[in-house]
Amino acid sequence: MAAFFATAQTVQAFPMGISTFSLTSVTSTPYVIGVVKVDSLSIGQDVLPSGSYIGSGNASLQLNAVMEGRFWAQDVALFHEVSPNSFEVTMVVNFWNFSGPVSFPGNKSTYQGLGVLCYVGPTFTVSTPFNISLFMNSSGGLKFGYIYAGARHVFFELPTIGNFTVGGLSVVGVPNDLEFVWGGPGGGSVAQMSISATETLYYWTGGRLVEPPVAFSTGFDTAEAVEGVYEVANLTELFSPSVSQTAGPDDQEVLWPVPPTMILNYSSNTALVALSLNGRPLPYQEVELETITITGPKVEYEEYTSPQGVAVFNQVNSSLFVTVFPGNYTLAPTFSVSSPGLSSFFHSLTHGYQSLTSFLKSYNYNHALKSFFRGFKYEQTTNYSPTELLALYVGALAVGVVLAVVLKERHE
Structure with a gap:
């Protein structure tokens, strides 16, 4: 085909x-x-x-x-x-x-x-x-x-x-x-x-x-x-x-997994994390609060979002932390930082989604396989061009006939 x-x-x-x-x-x-x-x-x-x-x-x-x-x-x-x-x-x-x-x-x-x-x-x-x-x-x-x-x-x-x-x-x-x-x-x-x-x-x-x-x-x-x-x-x-x-x-488009929107608000040692997708709150999703140590990120707390899509972290004593959504099947990982300087530690979390979008946008569709749908009612060797063959095929569909042809090489 x-x-x-x-x-x-x-x-x-x-x-x-x-x-x-x-x-x-x-x-x-x-x-x-x-x-x-x-x-x-x-x-x-x-x-x-x-x-x-x-x-x-x-x-x-x-x-x-x-x-x-x-x-x-x-x-x-x-x-x-x-x-x-x-x-x-x-x-x-x-x-x-x-x-x-x-x-x-x-x-x-x-x-x-x-x-x-x-x-x-x-x-x-x-x-x-x-x-x-x-x-x-x-x-x-x-x-x-x-x-x-x-x-x-x-x-x-x-x-x-x-x-x-x-x-x-x-x-x-x-x-x-x-x-x-x-x-x-x-x-x-x-x-x-x-x-x-x-x-x-x-x-x-x-x-x-x-x-x-x-x-x-x-x-x-x-x-x-x-x-x-x-x-x-x-x-x-x-x-x-x-x-x-x-x-x-x-x-x-990458249909899924896609990263949700995460909004972080921090005040008075309390971090509020709102998780949503296309404006719809995401309830019952795990969110981690991580700090940076000399050996790398460390999970300090784990909470789940409420029915309203909000996770609450109390008694957060450090102002330097990151909230992380680790992903969940059709949802890709994402994160939010309390300080912009921490972003470099967590870019790898979103690498998977970025790789998918890069692959999609750079794919060369000229490598795809062009099809001719052929049957067995008629079979012939032909010198028709692919354009003529396809026109014959489409015309055959209209009258209920499926042509079978052996293609000759097309020279562009």
Whole structure:
């Protein structure tokens, strides 16, 4: 599904949803699932990264994960808007081997030494509002599936490959991220969308499904993108975060963990520490008061914030101290100092969040993998340009036909 075309992107857009990728650790998991509740959805024009118009009403919802750093598995729902609030959804699997040809039987080809297998699954109709989940399970074979209308479907299966990897880089240099994102219909295309939806992302670890402790608003591996999707993290339940998607400008954001606001007031040997997030008080959170000794910071007191989000430290005899929030899953660490000169001792507390934001802002999306969604109804060798192929594909969606093509190399 993906081809490594490095073209300049003149349309500023991103694959929007939830992705997770650790800068410091690697997680291995056999099961991943993305869940979306769509209240309203409208798909506008589809354009190439250069801005060239190729069609209307087509987009993709992709659950993508790298396996063992060597394979890329994609469970994709292709959306085609047939009327206001009504969509045809076609399930597609693309499975890439970053190291060579795909050895499994099926509709497959090789592009620039990378093997790809494609399978086109069922088509069904959804109307807003609707819920749909995409999942992949590597236990006892690699299974691709979806959940809709309360029914769970496995529509394609491959032999056992290994587990999904979250963290580190693949053998072709793209991050081993797990992403559940909206994008264009293929070829690095951009779909213009207006949406009201809520997304969550889970993976299996420690005998249960968990939400990732680190989440970004954009995917890093797929090059398909959308315009017009604005995201904000809902952290009302700190251990059950979700992402709200509405109409607006799409942008790169660290969804979580994010540092809360800490306000320190010190008077008459009493320190009052107010902890909040986006103006909402954070109750029952641990706060430490630390002093500086010759061996480094020392925790003198520990208190928890009240229902109003305020921690009270009495009998603080030194005017030189630091209050520290050590972090709590979706909340990043932060601190406040009684004297500016103490800040240098605690900058490392916020290094993790700063590293995430720096990675996000500096990431080169030209390294992402541009996709062509291909089926098995028609197969041909063609000299069409990728632009023409994508136009053919989008046109085929409109009449319910999925084309299968073998791509020729694109020369920029």
